[in-house]
Amino acid sequence: MNVTVETKMNPIRNINGGKEISNGMKPKSAYIFVTNKCNLKCKYCYEENRTGDMPPETMRATIDWLVSHYEKEMYTRPFENLTFTFFGGEPLLNFPTIKAGIDYLQTICGRLKFKAGIHILSNGTILTDEMIDYFKSIGSCNNFNLHFQVSLDGCEETHNANRVFANDEGSYKVIAGNIKKIREIFPSVGVRMTVTPDNIKSLSKDFEAMLSFGTPVTNLTPIVEGDWNDEVISTFVAELKKCIELYYSEGRNQYFNYLHNSLERIVNNSFNRQRGCRAGEYLIGVSTEGKIYPCHRFVAYSKKYDFCLGDVWKGIDETSEAYRKITEMRKKAVKCLNCKVFSCNRCFATNMALNQDPAAVPENGYCRMNEKISSALRPIIRRLLMEGKLKLKSCEMADLKDKGVMYKVANDEPAELVEDKLDVMARCMIRLVKEMKEVKSALAILASKVKDKA
Numbered sequence: 001m002n003v004t005v006e007t008k009m010n011p012i013r014n015i016n017g018g019k020e021i022s023n024g025m026k027p028k029s030a031y032i033f034v035t036n037k038c039n040l041k042c043k044y045c046y047e048e049n050r051t052g053d054m055p056p057e058t059m060r061a062t063i064d065w066l067v068s069h070y071e072k073e074m075y076t077r078p079f080e081n082l083t084f085t086f087f088g089g090e091p092l093l094n095f096p097t098i099k100a101g102i103d104y105l106q107t108i109c110g111r112l113k114f115k116a117g118i119h120i121l122s123n124g125t126i127l128t129d130e131m132i133d134y135f136k137s138i139g140s141c142n143n144f145n146l147h148f149q150v151s152l153d154g155c156e157e158t159h160n161a162n163r164v165f166a167n168d169e170g171s172y173k174v175i176a177g178n179i180k181k182i183r184e185i186f187p188s189v190g191v192r193m194t195v196t197p198d199n200i201k202s203l204s205k206d207f208e209a210m211l212s213f214g215t216p217v218t219n220l221t222p223i224v225e226g227d228w229n230d231e232v233i234s235t236f237v238a239e240l241k242k243c244i245e246l247y248y249s250e251g252r253n254q255y256f257n258y259l260h261n262s263l264e265r266i267v268n269n270s271f272n273r274q275r276g277c278r279a280g281e282y283l284i285g286v287s288t289e290g291k292i293y294p295c296h297r298f299v300a301y302s303k304k305y306d307f308c309l310g311d312v313w314k315g316i317d318e319t320s321e322a323y324r325k326i327t328e329m330r331k332k333a334v335k336c337l338n339c340k341v342f343s344c345n346r347c348f349a350t351n352m353a354l355n356q357d358p359a360a361v362p363e364n365g366y367c368r369m370n371e372k373i374s375s376a377l378r379p380i381i382r383r384l385l386m387e388g389k390l391k392l393k394s395c396e397m398a399d400l401k402d403k404g405v406m407y408k409v410a411n412d413e414p415a416e417l418v419e420d421k422l423d424v425m426a427r428c429m430i431r432l433v434k435e436m437k438e439v440k441s442a443l444a445i446l447a448s449k450v451k452d453k454a
Contacts, residue, residue, distance in 0.1 A: 025280065025281060025284075025316060026069070026281065026282055027066060027069065027281075027282060027283065027284045028070070028081070028082055028083065028283075029082070029083040029084075029085065029117075029282060029283045029284070030066050030082075030084055030085065030283075030284050030285070030286055031085045031087045031283070031284070031285045031286070031295060031296035031299070032054070032059065032062055032085065032086055032087060032101075032285075032286045033054060033087055033088060033089065033285070033286060033287050033288045033296070033299055034053070034054050034059070034086050034087065034088055034089070034093075034097050034098055034288070035052065035053045035054065035088050035089040035090070035091060035094040035097075035288060036049045036050055036051055036052045036053075036089045036288055037050060037051065037052075037053065037088070037089045037090065037093050037094075038050065038088060038089045038090045038093070038123070039090055039093065039123075039125060039126070039165065039166070040090070040123050040125065040163055040164065040165060040166075040171060041164060041165070041166055042162055042163050042164070042194075043161075043162045043164075044162060044194060044196055044223055044225070044226075046223075046225065046297075046300060046301075046353075047089070047300045048300070048301075048303050048304075049302070049303060050089070052288040052289070053093075053094045053097065053288060054094065054097050054287075054288040054289075054290075055097065056096065056097050056100035056101070058288070058289070058290040058312070059098075059100055059101040059104070060100065060101065060104045061290060061312045061313055062101075062286045062290060062312045063084070063101060063104055063105055063108065064312070065292075065312040065315065066082060066084075066284075067082070067108055067112075070082050070114075071112060081114065081115050081116060081117055082114070082117065083117035083118075084101070084105065084117065084118055084119070085119040085120075085121060085296075086098050086101070086118070086119065086120045086121065087121050087285075088121075090122060090123050090125070090126065091120060091121065091122060092120070092122055092126040092127070092131065093126065095128075095130070095131060098120070099134060102118060102138060102144075105118070105143075105144075106138070106141060106143055106144075109143035109144070110143060113449075115142075115143055115144065115145055116143065116144055116145070117144070117145045117147065118144050118145070118146050118147070119147045119149065120147070120149070121149045121151075122148065122149065122150055122151070123150070123151050123163070123171070124150035124151065124152065124171075124174075124175035124178050124182070125165075125171050125174050125175060125178070126178075127178045127181055127182065132181065132185060135185045135186065136185055139185060139186070139187075145188075146186050146187065146188060147186065147188040147189070147190065147217075148182050148185075148186040148188070148189050149190040149191070149192055149217070149219075150178075150179055150182065150189070150190070150191050150192070150215075151163065151191075151192055151193075151194065152172075152175055152176075152179070152191040152192065152193060152210060152213075153193050153194055153199065153206065154193055154199070154202065154205065154206020154207065154210060155202070155205060155206050155209035156170070156172040156176075156209075157202075158199050158202055158205075158206045159171070159172040159175075159206075160172050161198075161199070162194070162196075162199070179191070179213050179215070180213075183213075183214070183215065187216075188216055188217065189215045189216060189217065190215055190216065190217030190218065190219060190255075191210050191213055191215050191217070191218055191219070192219040192220075192221055193206060193207070193210060193219070193220050193221065194221055194222075194223060195220050195221060195222040195223070195236075196222070196223050196226055197227050197229075197232045198226075200232055200236050200239060201235055201239070203220070203236070203240065203242075203243065204239045204242035204243050204246060207220065207243040207246060207247075208250075211246070211247070211250065211252055211254070214254070215254060216254050216255060217254060217255045218254055218255065218256050218257075219256075219257040220240075220243070220257065220258060221257075222236075222366075222369070224347060224350040224354070224362055224366050225350075225354070226364065226366075227364060227365065228364055228365030228366050228368065229365055230365075230368075232365075232369075233365065233368065233369045233372050234372075236369060236372075236373065237372055237373060237376045240258060240373065240376070240377075241376065241380070243256075243258070244258070244259065244380060247259065248389060258343070258373075258377065259381070259384070259390065260390075262342055262374075262377050262381055263381055263385075263390055263392075263398070265342040266342060266378070266381060266398055266399075267392065267396040267397055267398045277295070277345050277346050277347060277348065279294035279298065279326070279348055279349065280295070280309070280326040280329075283295050284309075285297070285298055285299040286299070286312060287299045287302070289311075290311050290312045290313065291308050291310075291311050292308065292309045292310045292311055292312060292316065293307055293308060293309060294307055294309065294326050294348075294349070295349060297349030297350060297353075298349045298352075300349075301349055301352065301353045304352075304353055305352060305353075305356070306322060307322040307325065307326065307349075308320070309322055309323050309326065325358070326358075329348055329358045329359060332358075332359035333346075333348065333351075333358065333359040334359070335361055335367075336348075336359070336361065339367075340374075341367075341370045341371055341373075341374045342374050342377075343370045343373045343374045343377065344366075344367070344370035344374075350362070381398075382398070382400045382401065382403070385400065385406055385415075386400065386403060386406075391408075391415070392406065392407070392408040393408065393411070394408055394409065394410045394411045394433075394434075395408070395409065395430050395433055395434035395437075400417070403417070404417050404418050404419045405418045406418075407430055409430065409433055410433070
């Protein structure tokens with residue numbers, strides 16, 4: 001079966017070279033390396049390739065490839081939107097290709113009538129008047145969910161210790177000024193701190209500095225590499241508890257990953273079933289040359305090992321050694337598959353980089369650190385739910401251990417507490433309501449398509 005997409009820019013053409021995407025892969029999210037170049041030389045950066053830009057035609061081919069698969073399923077599962085993440089290097093160094101990709105995607109979204117997520121992950125040092133005017137122009141587009149993430153390592157002192165320009169000058173002041181401008185353009189803006197064993201002692205102070213920017217999203221992300229010894233782990237746990245205290249003492253309401261993402265993973269049974277990241281399944285990475293990898297980390301580590309699955313013109317090569325390895329990976333990753341830790345993303349690419357085996361786990365204390373963090377967060381999350389400071393969404397349920405089970409059926413109804421932890425009726429009701437809403441959404445879109453054709 002050949003998949004075709006018709007657009008104003010491209011007449012009808014074969015997108016996947018006659019190949020369908022593998023039945024085992026259902027990519028919904030793509031990390032696209034717009035460029036490998038970067039104007040910073042961060043001391044903890046794991047990327048090695050610093051040359052090469054993605055041309056606009058490769059960006060359009062990448063969009064075609066992902067949409068060609070999604071188009072076959074979009075009417076049966078319309079609640080699963082595509083997400084395009086512009087990555088690097090520093091992606092804004094190749095702004096013309098970003099602009100070409102967004103413009104092209106806008107024509108496809110308009111024709112197929114679906115929304116796409118557009119995420120830009122930037123170091124925040126580059127923001128020209130041309131960029132500001134363009135991003136403002138697409139801000140009112142109903143086809144996009146826009147998000148801009150800036151890497152910011154806390155206060156000026158901590159940030160400038162790692163994130164410096166080529167001349168070793170700190171980048172904090174430039175970024176701080178640009179964040180204010182970015183907030184005026186994008187409805188969703190996040191700041192993300194890279195947490196290392198070296199900056200862990202000042203984490204709560206750095207977190208407070210990040211909160212002061214008032215962005216809707218604040219994330220703390222520990223690196224896998226590094227010496228996560230027992231002393232560092234204890235400091236991390238203590239500092240993270242201070243961060244949570246600060247968050248509520250200042251009356252904050254923005255998304256904080258160690259609170260809200262932890263809650264999502266505790267209540268989301270699908271995460272508990274799937275275990276690990278979705279590299280090579282729902283997530284893929286595309287290099288500047290248009291080569292397809294299981295995720296962006298596999299792209300960045302491509303000089304160390306080759307996990308190339310194909311390219312955006314010919315599609316996935318199911319006969320390749322890389323494809324065989326990625327499909328067998330989860331069968332071998334016994335420790336990750338059975339792990340109950342929710343604060344870890346289980347990065348198989350990093351496991352491969354550190355141990356030459358995607359199923360191996362880091363031996364530097366990283367796993368032990370996440371076990372300690374998860375153990376410390378579980379009772380805090382449960383307490384915050386009981387106090388009403390954290391709230392369940394519709395069709396979510398949380399096991400509060402000796403307190404019972406809290407569940408929420410609809411957004412306009414309060415969460416309820418069931419004493420019997422094995423209340424099958426509550427579990428079935430939540431599942432049934434959720435599935436009925438999904439079916440209703442799908443039927444509504446199908447009905448509108450039939451009406452339009454009539």
